[in-house]
Amino acid sequence: xxxxxxxxxxxxxxxxxxxxxxxxxxxxxxxxxxxxxxxxxxxxxxxxxxxxxxxxxxxxxxxxxxxxxxxxxxxxxxxxxxxxxxxxxxxxxxxxxxxxxxxxxxxxxxxxxxxxxxxxxxxxxxxxxxxxxxxxxxxxxxxxxxxxxxxxxxxxxxxxxxxxxxxxxxxxxxxxxxxxxxxxxxxxxxxxxxxxxxxxxxxxxxxxxxxxxxxxxxxxxxxxxxxxxxxxxxxxxxxxxxxxxxxxxxxxxxxxxxxxxxxxxxxxxxxxxxxxxxxxxxxxxxxxxxxxxxxxxxxxxxxxxxxxxxxxxxxxxxxxxxxxxxxxxxxxxxxxxxxxxxxxxxxxxxxxxxxxxxxxxxxxxxxxxxxxxxxxxx
Ligand code: SAM
Ligand code: SF4
Ligand code: SF4
Numbered sequence: 410x411x412x413x414x415x416x417x418x419x420x421x422x423x424x425x426x427x428x429x430x431x432x433x434x435x436x437x438x439x440x441x442x443x444x445x446x447x448x449x450x451x452x453x454x455x456x457x458x459x460x461x462x463x464x465x466x467x468x469x470x471x472x473x474x475x476x477x478x479x480x481x482x483x484x485x486x487x488x489x490x491x492x493x494x495x496x497x498x499x500x501x502x503x504x505x506x507x508x509x510x511x512x513x514x515x516x517x518x519x520x521x522x523x524x525x526x527x528x529x530x531x532x533x534x535x536x537x538x539x540x541x542x543x544x545x546x547x548x549x550x551x552x553x554x555x556x557x558x559x560x561x562x563x564x565x566x567x568x569x570x571x572x573x574x575x576x577x578x579x580x581x582x583x584x585x586x587x588x589x590x591x592x593x594x595x596x597x598x599x600x601x602x603x604x605x606x607x608x609x610x611x612x613x614x615x616x617x618x619x620x621x622x623x624x625x626x627x628x629x630x631x632x633x634x635x636x637x638x639x640x641x642x643x644x645x646x647x648x649x650x651x652x653x654x655x656x657x658x659x660x661x662x663x664x665x666x667x668x669x670x671x672x673x674x675x676x677x678x679x680x681x682x683x684x685x686x687x688x689x690x691x692x693x694x695x696x697x698x699x700x701x702x703x704x705x706x707x708x709x710x711x712x713x714x715x716x717x718x719x720x721x722x723x724x725x726x727x728x729x730x731x732x733x734x735x736x737x738x739x740x741x742x743x744x745x746x747x748x749x750x751x752x753x754x755x756x757x758x759x760x761x762x763x764x765x766x767x768x769x770x771x772x773x774x775x776x777x778x779x780x781x782x783x784x785x786x787x
Contacts, residue, residue, distance in 0.1 A: 450512045451755075453728075453762035459755075460716035462513045464501060466532065467521040468722045468784045472554050473590040474578075476618060476647060478783050479655075480590055490784075494723045498528075500742045502535040504720060507751045509541050511759070513718075515548040517574075521722070521783050524557040530568035537569025550574065552616070556593060558601030562608040573610040574643075575602050578617050579624045580634055588624065602640065613640045614702075619662045620647045628662075632671045636698040643689050643702035649770065650730060650782040664703035668692060671701065710767035718759065721784055726755065729764035732780060 452458050468490050473480045496504070505516060516536060523529060537549055548571065555575040565573070577598050579585040585595045605613050615635060619625050628644065635642050644667045649656035671677060671692075680691040680700060688711060689702030705711075719727040724739030736758050741751050766774070 451759050453759055455713065455763060455765070457714065457716050457762075459508070459512045459718055459759045461515045461517070461718070462505060462508050463517045463519055463717060463719045464505070465520050465720065465722045465784065466501070466518055466523045466526040466529065467495070469525055470520065470522040470554070470783055471525060471556055471591065472522065472593060474588055474618075475590055476588075476620060476656075477650075478781075483783070490723055494739075496720075496722070496724045496739060496742065498532045498535055500724065500739070501532060501720070502539070503748070504724075504738060504742060504751065505536055505547075506539055507748050508718070508755060509539055509547065510748075510752055511756055513547075514541055514545070516550075518549075518551040522554055522556070523551055524553050524561055524565075529561075530564045533565060533568035533570050552576065553601075554589070554593075555598040555601035555605075559597070559604045562601070562604040562610060566608040566610055570610060572612055572614075573605050574614040574616055575605065576616045576618070577602075577631075579627045580630050581624075581627055584624050584627065588620075606640070611639070615640055615642045616645055617642060618645045618647055619667060621660050621662050623660075625662045628667055628670050629674050632675070632701055636675065636694065639699065641700055641702060643704055645704040646707040648706050648730075649774075658707075661707050663708040664690065664705040665708070667703055677701070706767055707770065710765070710770070712765040712768050715764070718755075721780075726758055727780065728758065728762040729766055730782070731766035732764070735780070 450458055470478055470483075472478070473483060505513070518529075518533070518536075520526070526532070533549065533551075536547065539547055541547065549569065550572050551565070551570055552574045553576070555577065558573075558575070562573075575598065577585070577595070578588045580595055582595045585598075586592045602613060602615065615631075617624070617628075617631055619628060631642055631644075644664065646661050646664060647656065668677060675698065676695040677692040678695050680693050682691065689704050690709075691700055691702050693700040715729075719730065719735075720738070721727060721735055724742060725735030725737050727735040736754075738751065738754070741754060746754075
């Protein structure tokens with residue numbers, strides 16, 4: 410079984426996606442490994458290259474955001490992954506190095522709360538030493554709830570982290586505490602953002618998930634707070650990730666309404682995308698006060714340009730945020746597979762990809778079984 414790649418004459422096998430139905434050797438047989446190495450680009454069934462890798466470094470978090478890890482599911486009895494199930498830093502780095510051979514140029518560390526992973530700066534050091542086949546450094550970033558940045562921002566920067574995204578859903582303390590559900594104060598996240606700016610983790614981006622009737626009254630205040638500061642706020646439509654957040658279409662505030670509200674207070678002008686596949690739609694203040702972004706995963710699906718693979722904490726690759734299962738790579742990383750074996754398997758998984766969940770989303774699909782975002786990484 411084979412699929413023609415984007416390099417004329419190169420055929421890469423598509424490895425069966427059901428774990429256990431094939432061995433590594435099956436996945437590699439028939440692949441021209443020299444061609445695979447030389448190819449440096451692999452595309453899926455919809456011609457989308459593999460360009461971004463999101464790596465979840467822990468499934469744990471010190472917040473219980475109601476839309477992500479609701480307490481009634483992620484309570485004291487919840488069984489998180491045991492330590493030996495987690496990929497080690499060496500395993501993560503090896504996988505990332507292989508992925509760069511297939512076209513990955515951008516890596517985002519996420520979770521759960523990635524800064525809770527012990528010795529995270531060491532992993533950042535290891536990843537920042539990786540190079541693309543052309544010798545370029547990777548675009549390396551991290552998404553965090555900001556709770557540990559006062560302590561960690563300098564160490565993250567020194568380890569080689571370039572920039573950072575901090576999630577903050579409201580500037581209103583009562584609203585924010587209710588959303589994170591652990592009484593975490595706004596003030597401490599703002600101090601974390603200041604620490605990131607002082608450390609030179611630029612640009613700092615702030616993600617605000619907007620949920621109707623919960624925090625949508627704070628959209629303009631959030632924009633105003635960071636206007637002129639160099640911090641770029643991105644407003645994210647509330648999504649039906651996982652199976653536990655009780656998502657309803659009615660809870661989604663369409664990005665066009667977010668833009669209209671901010672535009673009424675401070676006129677906005679659309680900005681062209683910086684690169685193909687950019688997730689956020691960008692807008693700048695007409696008076697030069699900086700820019701904002703909107704991520705319209707629900708009302709304007711961007712599946713056609715989605716180039717992201719996700720590596721879960723325990724080493725499975727998910728080709729879509731809304732997948733219900735992934736493909737295990739931990740066994741390969743812990744067995745005697747070579748880098749070429751792993752590259753061939755990853756190429757096969759990517760070439761078999763046809764995901765377009767956001768294009769076909771409905772209230773019915775929202776109720777289907779999906780993997781949780783805290784495990785797969787946002
Ligand atoms: N704990 C870190 C944080 O909160 O930034 C990283 C992991 S978190 C899962 C990554 C991003 O996903 C955050 O910006 C979070 O707000 C966003 N997110 C989580 N659940 C979401 C949902 N249901 N809809 C939209 N965004 C969501
Ligand atoms: Fe934790 Fe981030 Fe999920 Fe909030 S969004 S519960 S901070 S992983
Ligand atoms: Fe990518 Fe899946 Fe989201 Fe579409 S639904 S943009 S394929 S992660």
